[in-house]
Amino acid sequence: MTAFVLVSGPFTDGRIWQEVADRLRESGAEVHPATLTGMGDRRDLAGPGTNLETHIEDLVRLIDRVDSGQVVIVGHDYGIHPVLGAADRRPDRVSRIVHLDAGLVLDGESVLDLLPDPAVRDRLVRGAEDGWRIVPPSLDDWPSLGSTEGVPADSLARLAEGAAPQPLGTFTQPLRLSGAVSGIPTSGILCTANGLSIAMVETVVRMGDPRFQPLTDPRVGFFELATGHWPMLSCPEELAGVLLRAAAGEGHRLTVAERQPEEHRRFLLDLPERPRERVEHVDLYLPDADGPRPAVVFVHGGPVPAEMRPRPRDWASFVGYGRYAAELGVVGVTLDHRLRDVGCYEQSAEDLAAAVELIRADPRVDAERVALWFFSAGGLLSADWLAAPPSWLRCVAATYAMLAPMPAWGLGESRFRPVAALPSAGGLPIVLTRVELDIPEIAATAEEFLTAAKDCGADVEVIDVPLGHHGFETTDHTEEARAAVEHAMRSVLGHLRG
Template sequence: MTAFVLVSGSYTGGWVWRETADRLRESGAEVHPVTLAGMGEDRHAAGPGTDLETHIEDLVQLIDQVDAPQVVMVGHDYGIHPVLGAADRRPERIARIVYLDAGLPRNGDAVLDLLPDPSVRERLLHRAEQSEDGRRIAPPSLDEPELWGSLAGLTEEARDRLVRLAAPQPLATLTQPLRLSGAVAGVPTSGILCTASGVSIDLLETLLRMGEPRLQALVDPRVGFFDLDTGHWPMLSVPGELAEVLLRAAAGEGHRLVAPERPGHLGPFLLEVPERPRERVGRVDLHLPDADGPRPAVVFVHGGPVPADAQPTPRDWPSFVGYGRYVAGLGAVGVTVDHRLHDVADYGRAAEDVAAAVELARADPRVDGDRVALWFFSGGGLLSAEWLSAPPPWLRCVAATYPVLAPMPNWGFADSRFSPAAAVSGAGDLPIVVTRVELEIAEIAGTIEEFLTAARDCKADVEVIDVPLGHHGFETIDHTEPAREAVERAVRSVLGHLGG
């Protein structure tokens, strides 16, 4: 008989698991839905010392009381932090850890420090300051989806129930760092991905193919993955399906990730382009044409997040070297930049790097500062928002290739600063060239469609170039004639808008 310990996310308690727990018990499993100290129906027990360590100790005591020799620990959202802490102290009692639409916290990580949007973090801290004791965060309303996560799949009754039973979250549970000895690293794990939150097995495999080093630890026969086509609260939206997946996870089932022999982004560029002179200035490379007098420039903005220690860095990836050389061969200056988008919390810093690269290029005497295009790729697509919302007169075109054009729901962005879909209404008559691939990751394809719908509504000048049977990162993966034609067409279009 399998014993499950179910730990839910912020503002909730054991009540949230009721339907899923019933289904698990019907299968013969032993189930322990947990209400942590000061949470859920135990909200009045929160004291000045209620912190992450309190919740870890709650789970350690429960593990010690369970008769089953081993238990399956399920951590949803915030719940994965105390789950990992408790499993690290009782690794011999843990059969498996299940990450249910949860992050991958490491030793020293505090929940608030992992939030990608600083404004959300500040808002939560302010709420704690405004509480009666200064130690608890009031639960959000349904009008704050960046705090609840995706509510996709929830009925009106379930939404009302979630808010009605929500309890304040003790602040110290979110600010105290998680401390791990490393013992938990040997415990088998499973990941249940709620696709409406913006993550799926397909996305993980694409990132792995693109060489994302942080996913290498997940290429392990002890790690299995499952998709659930729902939002962040599957125990309320699809409790039966969740129970079935939990039983399969406990049995060691699940999709296994396989690392490619060579990261896709390090494959050769799909076009043969001759070498061009290249100058490096700080984070910026200039690919120079054979031309007299100032020439138009195309600034290529890579995607991400890209780990800070990644080698080679994006401006030396074959695709960006290829694009830079290609436009230089056609008479424009190709500009590539290593911006510092190392985490989803780094978009503000990356935006500053891109703006600095643009100014550096425009100030170069070989560049016509009044004829500049910005070309964004993948996760870098969000950086186009500020340029779309108020385009300067020298910006002649914005291009985006397999771009992310709206924040993923689980990224927790509270405003539209990095939402091109919201910003496009300010683009006016600025030409926009979007290249999309037929075999795009569903989560990213959804953001592109959201953007194109918004663009149609405001009558923005958008040209769409499709790549039949193309994949994300197709320039170094799909060496097909349609893929080559798509690159050539996109470059011709962008240069045409620059008057070159």
């Protein structure tokens, strides 16, 4: 018999699993929904010293009481931290770990370390009740923890009503692992309405970040649920079915093709070689022209691992865009910024601002005629410029760009939300290039952006690439793709020169 140990996210307790547990038991499984110290009917047991170690010990004791030889332990959201800690101490008892819409946590990382928005981190610590309890969100603020799509209103109300303060130490204490947990088979259940999908995982793995390479292990299987962050409330029957399949070792295995070496990639337009001038973290492609010329700054996406070589400004796509701009008589600018993970947007924004200041101070650049062109996850960096467009910013362009943060990224309260900034853009021209075969979660942000543009009357031109993929400039050498790049560049240059 399989025994499931179910561990929920912050502020919640074992009651959240009731419907899932009922369905699992109907299938013949043994089920143990965990209520950790300080949660639910155990809230009075918490104190200032309650921390992650307390919750790990809770689960170790629970595992030790389970008679079944096969224990599948499920961690949702915060719950994956104590789950990994307990499994690391009982690797001989745990047959599988299931990450339920939960991140990848490494040795030495705390919950706060993985929250990307420093303002949220600071507010949680400074606002802790009595200095050690994090107050649960109100009913209206509950979506800040993750998408509530699919959760019935009465269930969401009960969730908020039954929430207990989370001991601060469970968020601040780092997870310590011996390494034993790495030998346990793993499953990931991704909730697509919360911004996680197999396609996005494969994209991240393809970038070559060594932190994510273990996800290609054949013992790791993935599933998707078309729902928000709380599937135990929004689709309990489907979740129970997926958990049974995970316990049986099923799931999608990542078959990520190795990233094609940059030296083998080719920009979709044939352009002559052109020298570039490297200044700090910026490259300039200069046109054959006298006097100051307008400039287009091309902003890459990511996250891009710190050790990845070559860096984005040396990728064929950005070299191609830089050369193309210079060929058409304007200064093409590329840069490397520090988008190494989703917690690095502030550093990336600083790098972009510094690059813009540097090129506008260059006498070969017309400082009053600059366009910013954003790609992929770099699209979130456009929010600052849409929120308060300077007079010299003549156009913003975005290509297969993320224009609202993924709910799972924890940036919902940050300033990096182009959709929210759009009403402040006024008459700033925006050129948006969409690809038909984009990652669905990213494509959805473009549709949200266009809806917001319609509501506020923003000036957005849309260019579509039929059958185009994310990063199509070096993969889809079709006439339609070439025409789309040419069209987008003509539009941007028209706004620069107009």
